[in-house]
Amino acid sequence: MSLIDCKLIDLPKINDPRGNLTFIEGGRHVPFDIKRVFYLYDVPGGADRGGHALKKCHQFLIAMSGSFDVILYDGKEKQRIQLNRSYHGLIIPPMIWREMDNFSSGSVCLALASAVYDAGDYYRDYNEYLTALAVSRPGK
Numbered sequence: 001m002s003l004i005d006c007k008l009i010d011l012p013k014i015n016d017p018r019g020n021l022t023f024i025e026g027g028r029h030v031p032f033d034i035k036r037v038f039y040l041y042d043v044p045g046g047a048d049r050g051g052h053a054l055k056k057c058h059q060f061l062i063a064m065s066g067s068f069d070v071i072l073y074d075g076k077e078k079q080r081i082q083l084n085r086s087y088h089g090l091i092i093p094p095m096i097w098r099e100m101d102n103f104s105s106g107s108v109c110l111a112l113a114s115a116v117y118d119a120g121d122y123y124r125d126y127n128e129y130l131t132a133l134a135v136s137r138p139g140k
């Protein structure tokens with residue numbers, strides 16, 4: 001997987017003077033069946049999250065409230081993306097190193113995942129991740 005596979009998706013937005021509404025359907029707006037939902041909240045100013053790559057799990061991140069930055073790295077290229085709309089989602093496929101920072105006060109990050117939590121699916125060590133990439137993509 002490379003950064004090209006990390007896509008920003010426009011979710012449906014039903015504008016309404018009573019308050020806007022966005023919905024997400026697994027397999028339609030998100031290219032996987034949703035097996036898990038988790039969210040980050042009460043993130044203190046200056047905190048960093050992430051700092052890992054997943055071996056098999058696909059994720060889809062949304063800034064439900066406020067904003068934060070996601071830094072993506074595929075072993076070759078690095079990209080910083082700010083998520084700041086409740087109707088934008090970022091697809092992160094497996095084997096992409098991600099870090100998150102610059103959380104605004106009161107921000108909430110919703111994550112949809114293709115698998116239930118499995119500590120064994122994580123690369124938390126950056127060098128271990130780079131070694132795994134080199135094995136899976138020799139010569140790149």
Ligand code: TYD
Nearest residue numbers: 036037038040048049050051052116117118
């Ligand atoms: P972690 O994925 O390390 O957070 P970060 O986004 O900062 O890398 O998760 C933090 C802790 O929460 C870790 O001990 C694992 C636990 N956890 C679960 O038990 N279930 C989950 O679905 C997730 C995402 C984390």
